[in-house]
Amino acid sequence: MARLDQIDKKTVQKIEHLADTVLKSVKGGKSPFVEIPIRSLANVKFNPRRRLIELGGQKQKRYFFNVSMAKKFMQTFLVSEACKELIDSGKTTSIRDLYYMTKHGLGETKQNTFEEQEESDPIIEDLEVAIDSLREELHLFATGRGSMVGPMTIRDSGDTIDLRRMGSGGWSVPSIVEEHVVQFGKSEAKYVLLVEKDAVWRRFNEDRFWAREKCVIVTGQGQPPRGVRRLVQRLHTELRLPVYVLVDNDPWGFYIYSVMKQGSINLAYESMRMAVPDARFIGLSSFDKGKYKLPANVSIPMNDQDHSRARQMLAYPWFQNPKWQREIQEMVRSGQKFELEALSRRGISFITEEYLPRKLRDRDWLE
Amino acid sequence: MAGRKVVAAKVGKLGKGKPSGRRGGQLELVAAEAPRVKGRSLVARPARGARGSTPPTVAAPAAGEDPAAAAEAAPQAPRRRATAEQMASRQREISISEFFTKNRHLLGFDNASKALLTTIKEAVDNSLDACEEAGILPEITVEVLDLALDAKGEGEPTKGEGRFVVVVEDNGPGIVKAQAPKIFGKLLYGSKFHRLKQSRGQQGIGISAAAMYGQLTTGRPIRMTTRIGKGKPALFMEIQIDTRRNEPVVTEERQLPDWPSEHGTRIELEIVANWQQGQRFVNRYVEHTALSNPHATFRYLRPRQEALTFPRAVEELPREALEIKPHPHGVELGALMLMAQDSKSHDVRGFLQSAFSRVSPAVADEIVKRAGLNGRVRPRDLAEDRELAERLHDAIGATKIMAPPTQVLSPIGDALMKKGLVSFLNVIETEGPEEEEQLDLDAARKKKASKKEKVAKAEAPAVPDAPPEEGVEKIKGHNYFIATVTRPPKVYRGNPFQVEVGLAYGGSWPADKPIELFRFANRVPLLFQRGACGMTEAIVKTDWRNYLLSQPKGALPVGPMALLVHIASVWVPFTSEAKEAVAHYPEITREIQLAAQECGRKLAAHIRKKQHADYQLQRRSLFELYIQEVATAIGKITKKSPDPIRREFLRLADRVTEQELAEQDAALEEQSRKITRRPRRAEEEQE
Numbered sequence A: 001m002a003r004l005d006q007i008d009k010k011t012v013q014k015i016e017h018l019a020d021t022v023l024k025s026v027k028g029g030k031s032p033f034v035e036i037p038i039r040s041l042a043n044v045k046f047n048p049r050r051r052l053i054e055l056g057g058q059k060q061k062r063y064f065f066n067v068s069m070a071k072k073f074m075q076t077f078l079v080s081e082a083c084k085e086l087i088d089s090g091k092t093t094s095i096r097d098l099y100y101m102t103k104h105g106l107g108e109t110k111q112n113t114f115e116e117q118e119e120s121d122p123i124i125e126d127l128e129v130a131i132d133s134l135r136e137e138l139h140l141f142a143t144g145r146g147s148m149v150g151p152m153t154i155r156d157s158g159d160t161i162d163l164r165r166m167g168s169g170g171w172s173v174p175s176i177v178e179e180h181v182v183q184f185g186k187s188e189a190k191y192v193l194l195v196e197k198d199a200v201w202r203r204f205n206e207d208r209f210w211a212r213e214k215c216v217i218v219t220g221q222g223q224p225p226r227g228v229r230r231l232v233q234r235l236h237t238e239l240r241l242p243v244y245v246l247v248d249n250d251p252w253g254f255y256i257y258s259v260m261k262q263g264s265i266n267l268a269y270e271s272m273r274m275a276v277p278d279a280r281f282i283g284l285s286s287f288d289k290g291k292y293k294l295p296a297n298v299s300i301p302m303n304d305q306d307h308s309r310a311r312q313m314l315a316y317p318w319f320q321n322p323k324w325q326r327e328i329q330e331m332v333r334s335g336q337k338f339e340l341e342a343l344s345r346r347g348i349s350f351i352t353e354e355y356l357p358r359k360l361r362d363r364d365w366l367e
Numbered sequence B: 001m002a003g004r005k006v007v008a009a010k011v012g013k014l015g016k017g018k019p020s021g022r023r024g025g026q027l028e029l030v031a032a033e034a035p036r037v038k039g040r041s042l043v044a045r046p047a048r049g050a051r052g053s054t055p056p057t058v059a060a061p062a063a064g065e066d067p068a069a070a071a072e073a074a075p076q077a078p079r080r081r082a083t084a085e086q087m088a089s090r091q092r093e094i095s096i097s098e099f100f101t102k103n104r105h106l107l108g109f110d111n112a113s114k115a116l117l118t119t120i121k122e123a124v125d126n127s128l129d130a131c132e133e134a135g136i137l138p139e140i141t142v143e144v145l146d147l148a149l150d151a152k153g154e155g156e157p158t159k160g161e162g163r164f165v166v167v168v169e170d171n172g173p174g175i176v177k178a179q180a181p182k183i184f185g186k187l188l189y190g191s192k193f194h195r196l197k198q199s200r201g202q203q204g205i206g207i208s209a210a211a212m213y214g215q216l217t218t219g220r221p222i223r224m225t226t227r228i229g230k231g232k233p234a235l236f237m238e239i240q241i242d243t244r245r246n247e248p249v250v251t252e253e254r255q256l257p258d259w260p261s262e263h264g265t266r267i268e269l270e271i272v273a274n275w276q277q278g279q280r281f282v283n284r285y286v287e288h289t290a291l292s293n294p295h296a297t298f299r300y301l302r303p304r305q306e307a308l309t310f311p312r313a314v315e316e317l318p319r320e321a322l323e324i325k326p327h328p329h330g331v332e333l334g335a336l337m338l339m340a341q342d343s344k345s346h347d348v349r350g351f352l353q354s355a356f357s358r359v360s361p362a363v364a365d366e367i368v369k370r371a372g373l374n375g376r377v378r379p380r381d382l383a384e385d386r387e388l389a390e391r392l393h394d395a396i397g398a399t400k401i402m403a404p405p406t407q408v409l410s411p412i413g414d415a416l417m418k419k420g421l422v423s424f425l426n427v428i429e430t431e432g433p434e435e436e437e438q439l440d441l442d443a444a445r446k447k448k449a450s451k452k453e454k455v456a457k458a459e460a461p462a463v464p465d466a467p468p469e470e471g472v473e474k475i476k477g478h479n480y481f482i483a484t485v486t487r488p489p490k491v492y493r494g495n496p497f498q499v500e501v502g503l504a505y506g507g508s509w510p511a512d513k514p515i516e517l518f519r520f521a522n523r524v525p526l527l528f529q530r531g532a533c534g535m536t537e538a539i540v541k542t543d544w545r546n547y548l549l550s551q552p553k554g555a556l557p558v559g560p561m562a563l564l565v566h567i568a569s570v571w572v573p574f575t576s577e578a579k580e581a582v583a584h585y586p587e588i589t590r591e592i593q594l595a596a597q598e599c600g601r602k603l604a605a606h607i608r609k610k611q612h613a614d615y616q617l618q619r620r621s622l623f624e625l626y627i628q629e630v631a632t633a634i635g636k637i638t639k640k641s642p643d644p645i646r647r648e649f650l651r652l653a654d655r656v657t658e659q660e661l662a663e664q665d666a667a668l669e670e671q672s673r674k675i676t677r678r679p680r681r682a683e684e685e686q687e
């Protein structure tokens, strides 16, 4: 665990440095600020060579003596101090816990340091980018949600786990899956299949798709949390497993794929550790409704928000390849969307026995 | 809008009557001429009144006169009631004094409380006019005596209506003996009617009307003392008015050997008045007159109250108002004929050049040519030949003539308006009962703060005080923002006029009430007929929401503000002889609005700045709240004591906020300068 100590020491030093810089400014009669890389669309770039969404160089100075920034400045140091305390005491906690740790009344007013968790979560992300430390390094984790099974063994916090024997629920993916927590053991897996929906993942597990196909199946229950994304990336880079993404045929599904592939705008600073630029979109494609003869009545009409989202995606640099343009345009043209469950109209195990095998056989995916 | 136009049109007609009388009666302004002076509508009124007083005698003979004829007529046809002869027997001349007796409301003597004010106002206005004309810094004493009280002020004060004596004394040039009887004992006798010059009085009716009111209600003549210079004795007179003939009757006359002042006039008038109800008008009038005449000192003595003094704010007389000849474009046909009649010129060209301003020989030629007049036509021919006069009148209207000289007016001026407002506020703040408390509170706070201040000073390096905001005056512990605008002179119907607007914002004015609108015409406060006044209209029609005041639709804005509007003109177009409201001339409305807007822009800059300062204060406390947290957190992280960190932050907070305040103020200033510049340009384009 010597390595862990070293990371912790470094993180603590960074937090102390942040505080020292502020102290120095104040002593020098200068208005103190914290410099935070901007985490918004304006400061996010698609790096076509690395095929990643990356954070740009723009930084924002968060001044204390500025009415609109003062509170966030104050919150940044409350979170910093709490994280340092966590590291010092060797404990790790959820971001929800941290919210309660740092929340208290302000003087004699009715205000609080934080009014709700929505206020503290972005401050944590700010701190991560400001001192260039990962959430795990700050001893924080988001509530984990994600399940995985497959023909392989892993070690999780020292326990060896056979992912073939996880029953119907699967192994629950922790939020921190860094090498010091999770190590990969023997593996027979040939690829990773990420399924958007928990219910569909359960079908794949029940049908023992992973055993037949020799693959790892994972779900993040919607937009996969960091733990799942990080784990998938590790499987891809360390075990060289191709990654397939199976999502609903709607803009949100496309977006989940997009985040898996090149990272999210909000967490662009972690793209390097999270994104799998080679991830393949296996379905549902807008053209599948024809190929797999889905009846018209299983479709759902797209609403206004779907339409505008789809149109936005047409402009994403990483969707510029003609195949993707066709794919999205077809969705826009038809004005229809399909859930994965729609495939059940062709039989309850149609998805595991016919749809996916055929797709893989036909190499019918998008990249 | 439509309704207002109608009003303006009517007033316009009334106005038309004035120039005719003004010129026409130049030498022999007599009763016969008088009713025309006051406008045709007024002539009709006494006639109606006269008939109304004798209805039974009129009706009876008319009914019995010709019953047969009445029966034969169609049932709808009205019956003849009186023959021309019968009517002729009742027709006779009405003297102006008789007219007044019946129509005293037209001159502002409607009731006992208003009459009190009008009496004082007529006398004070005259005193100010006389002093200015003579070039004397006015010192005026106004005194009201309740006759129910004895000399020591003991006794039961009059409740409601009762007998009072009004005394007004000035240090003016005095009045020569020969003139005094007519001035005080003859209506429509004066020096200001026949000229075009900015003055308070303009009709020659004021003081004699007050004398007449006194005489009618108490039977007592006006008592007057005057002295015209050092070597001359003071003259005392009691003057009665023969109301039938509109002639003065001097009932007593004597010289006073030991009169203290070198020159001046004192009048004493016994009148029936209502001090209880009327004193607020008088207070207002005195206060506001002091405001618009910062070069005058007023002493105001009231029954059973402490004397009030409004000392002059400047030692200089206002610029002298100059007399001008009428402008051809403002003259009516009838007036033109009368002027022609009075002309001593040999031909029309000479008449035009001598009687009017801005008529050069070339312009005169052009007019005459356009009118197609024979070069030998004499002015007198015009007076006798209506058709000829009309041709000339039309030609005048069609000829381009230079605007009248405008540098003849005497505005209060920006600086003096400001001074006037400050000393006015100084006096009324003293009067406010809650003021004492406020002062004490302020003082107490200061004491408490001083200890803290010392500590803070010791800790933090000295920061220079922010300079006091321009336009902000601290008056008895209240901060007032004062802004003034004097517009360049303009012209309506050939008459030069000039508009000024001043405002005092903040202080102890109530924030949730409509603003106080102070109207002035030739420096005289207008206290009545607010709704009917063109000045009010102009202010109401200005969108004050642009200047950060709230304003209900079609009403005065709401806010802690007094707004002063002054129009100076050689002839103020009043809506009536009581001189209570100004007519709705679009040229005047526009000028008032432009001035109000300009003032408004200054106000908006101030309000923004003030909001900004309040915000700074809030900000300070916000920072203090957060500093506590940040210091604790940083202290824990760096393993240092949080207290010194907090102090460092607090010290910096002082500096940073002040500095930022200065920067933001500069930005605001720049911004408001831009705002002020922009509309001005737009306006110039319009002109």
Ligand SMILES: Nc1ncnc2c1ncn2[C@@H]1O[C@H](COP(=O)(O)OP(=O)(O)OP(=O)(O)O)[C@@H](O)[C@H]1O
Binding pocket: B122, B126, B127, B130, B170, B172, B173, B174, B175, B183, B189, B190, B191, B192, B193, B200, B201, B202, B203, B204, B205, B206, B207, B208, B209, B265
């Ligand atoms: N205190 C005074 N000192 C010197 N002259 C005076 C004084 N009061 C009045 N006069 C003279 O008496 C004249 C008549 O005054 P009066 O008030 O009747 O009429 P006015 O002031 O001309 O017009 P208005 O009717 O509008 O007041 C004035 O024009 C002025 O020449």
Ligand SMILES: [Mg+2]
Binding pocket: B122, B125, B126, B200, B201, B202, B204, B205, B206, B207
């Ligand atoms: Mg007068």
